[in-house]
Amino acid sequence: MVRPILEVENLKKHFPLKPSLLDSIRGAPTRFVRAVDGISFSIQPQGILALVGESGCGKTTTGKLVMGLYPPTEGKMVLDGVDVTALREDEMKAYRREVQMIYQDPFSSINPRFRIYEVLEEPLVIHNIGDREERMEKVSKALEEVKITPPEDYLGRHPHMLSGGQRQRVAIARAMILNPKFVVADEPVSMLDVSIRAEILELMKQLQEQRKLTYLYITHDISTARYFADHIAVMYLGKIVEMGPVREVIDNPIHPYTKALLAAVPEPIPERKDIIKELPIKGEVPSAVNIPPGCRFHPRCPRMIEACKTYDEKPFSASSEHWYTCINP
Amino acid sequence: MKMVAPPGKIVGGSIKIDGEDVVPLSEGEMRRRIRWQKISMIFQGAMNALNPVYSVGYQMIEPLIYLKGMDREEAVERAKKYLEMVGLDPEVVNRYPHELSGGMKQRSVIAMALLLNPKIVIADEPTTALDVVVQAQILNLMKKLKKELEMSLIFITHDLSTLAEISDRLAIMYAGKFVEIGDSMRIYHEPAHPYTQKLLRAIPRLHEDVDKLEFIPGTPPNLIEPPSGCRFHPRCPYAKPVCSREDPPMVRVNKDHHAACHLL
Numbered sequence: 001m002v003r004p005i006l007e008v009e010n011l012k013k014h015f016p017l018k019p020s021l022l023d024s025i026r027g028a029p030t031r032f033v034r035a036v037d038g039i040s041f042s043i044q045p046q047g048i049l050a051l052v053g054e055s056g057c058g059k060t061t062t063g064k065l066v067m068g069l070y071p072p073t074e075g076k077m078v079l080d081g082v083d084v085t086a087l088r089e090d091e092m093k094a095y096r097r098e099v100q101m102i103y104q105d106p107f108s109s110i111n112p113r114f115r116i117y118e119v120l121e122e123p124l125v126i127h128n129i130g131d132r133e134e135r136m137e138k139v140s141k142a143l144e145e146v147k148i149t150p151p152e153d154y155l156g157r158h159p160h161m162l163s164g165g166q167r168q169r170v171a172i173a174r175a176m177i178l179n180p181k182f183v184v185a186d187e188p189v190s191m192l193d194v195s196i197r198a199e200i201l202e203l204m205k206q207l208q209e210q211r212k213l214t215y216l217y218i219t220h221d222i223s224t225a226r227y228f229a230d231h232i233a234v235m236y237l238g239k240i241v242e243m244g245p246v247r248e249v250i251d252n253p254i255h256p257y258t259k260a261l262l263a264a265v266p267e268p269i270p271e272r273k274d275i276i277k278e279l280p281i282k283g284e285v286p287s288a289v290n291i292p293p294g295c296r297f298h299p300r301c302p303r304m305i306e307a308c309k310t311y312d313e314k315p316f317s318a319s320s321e322h323w324y325t326c327i328n329p
Numbered sequence: 330m331k332m333v334a335p336p337g338k339i340v341g342g343s344i345k346i347d348g349e350d351v352v353p354l355s356e357g358e359m360r361r362r363i364r365w366q367k368i369s370m371i372f373q374g375a376m377n378a379l380n381p382v383y384s385v386g387y388q389m390i391e392p393l394i395y396l397k398g399m400d401r402e403e404a405v406e407r408a409k410k411y412l413e414m415v416g417l418d419p420e421v422v423n424r425y426p427h428e429l430s431g432g433m434k435q436r437s438v439i440a441m442a443l444l445l446n447p448k449i450v451i452a453d454e455p456t457t458a459l460d461v462v463v464q465a466q467i468l469n470l471m472k473k474l475k476k477e478l479e480m481s482l483i484f485i486t487h488d489l490s491t492l493a494e495i496s497d498r499l500a501i502m503y504a505g506k507f508v509e510i511g512d513s514m515r516i517y518h519e520p521a522h523p524y525t526q527k528l529l530r531a532i533p534r535l536h537e538d539v540d541k542l543e544f545i546p547g548t549p550p551n552l553i554e555p556p557s558g559c560r561f562h563p564r565c566p567y568a569k570p571v572c573s574r575e576d577p578p579m580v581r582v583n584k585d586h587h588a589a590c591h592l593l
Contacts, residue, residue: 264462
């Protein structure tokens with residue numbers, strides 16, 4: 001097997017909560033939001049890993065940790081042989097050249113005062129690449145690559161003159177302009193209309209093939225994960241509960257949470273309109289401050305047994321690449 | 330609902346609710362007789378539909394007191410009953426919106442829309458801002474309530490997957506006009522209009538492998554100067570010369586299935 005391009009081991013990010021006045025008088029210990037609570041995964045070069053889960057499960061925090069935007073509380077991240085967690089601030093700058101991010105909302109991820117040219121030139125300026133002329137050429141090429149053509153027509157425009165789909169293309173061009181190896185795409189299509197969504201996913205796939213990119217695709221939409229990714233990791237309250245090849249996991253889910261999530265996904269099948277869906281899950285996601293002991297899913301799980309309350313969430317394997325954390329699937 | 334914000338106004342046509350044309354009605358009459366009583370609305374993004382400085386109960390009882398002349402106690406009782414019906418603890422009446430989760434807020438907003446037993450409820454993207462599990466719970470709830478309360482629902486969404494799970498009939502809209510309307514089974518299985526066909530082929534499927542998703546090139550037109558003839562013709566792969574000249578009429582494709590396209 002090839003060496004994975006990214007290896008993440010027992011990665012944690014805990015955010016301290018500001019104590020209330022009463023708590024600080026009492027001297028109560030600081031409480032933490034355990035946004036990411038010990039996750040491990042690896043991605044093969046040119047692979048696409050989809051990270052799926054509900055809001056608040058820690059998928060965006062994971063993306064930001066991989067980007068090096070937060071220092072992790074604990075754990076290790078190795079990108080292409082380099083231990084990222086051990087990098088100094090000046091070395092981080094070089095790392096960020098290799099790893100880029102596409103954000104969810106193309107309306108707020110682009111500075112409205114910048115012209116499109118400036119949006120795309122900024123990363124080149126920050127990293128001291130080329131002179132003005134060379135940068136101009138790179139910017140035009142980047143726009144062509146995301147099919148914003150002819151580039152001359154767009155260079156002087158401001159973001160508000162573009163549609164949502166065009167803006168997301170500009171955001172993609174900005175992520176690609178430094179020639180990254182690895183791209184974190186955080187819900188890149190969830191704010192877009194259905195028809196544009198397909199177009200952007202196609203574009204991202206094309207870029208991946210041409211540039212031999214690796215993606216971490218963060219989404220709550222499991223149908224697009226199947227279409228876009230080769231592997232999938234299902235996250236619940238800061239931990240990955242099941243991971244494996246995307247088709248295997250979606251067609252044969254093992255963890256009760258994965259099953260519940262899949263059962264909830266709406267599908268364009270009108271025959272189901274009179275059926276009240278069976279949802280094998282209770283209540284709502286608890287807060288990441290008070291994570292239940294044992295298996296963190298047990299209070300909502302339809303298959304809960306006594307032993308779940310003390311289970312240490314060590315994974316079991318289903319096949320060579322497919323694993324899950326459940327003692328009573 | 331006759332709630333188009335000025336300077337927007339209704340310039341033609343009629344809206345018959347329960348046989349009565351409401352277009353000529355005054356704002357006062359709409360408020361006294363029609364809105365919330367005959368037709369009500371669930372707005373997009375329940376997070377913003379509730380006023381953060383009033384308790385849920387306070388916001389719910391307003392129409393009961395002003396329109397139904399109930400006293401406070403009676404109104405609160407009724408609000409509690411409806412909160413229970415949408416699967417919430419009746420004690421939610423005393424809670425403030427920030428104390429509720431997204432799903433709970435959406436349920437409160439649904440309860441609010443049903444409070445005066447309207448015959449029609451318009452739900453505008455009621456599940457788009459919610460997570461899949463909560464989304465499925467809300468859809469289940471709406472199906473159940475529709476049956477129990479014998480009401481009609483106009484479900485507005487861009488999400489054709491969600492729509493398939495709840496609709497009997499479907500109308501596909503493009504640039505301000507219906508392009509296809511009819512029985513939802515027929516439309517999902519045999520879409521007649523090129524726009525509908527393209528839209529359905531742009532959805533990734535959960536249990537099927539799609540080699541390549543299709544997409545519709547270009548962007549929806551500016552409605553200040555919509556394209557001549559069929560409004561979809563600049564983006565349509567099958568466009569013929571007639572499409573840019575004449576506006577296609579709605580034609581019958583099948584029983585309870587109509588579409589507006591020159592190719593039919």
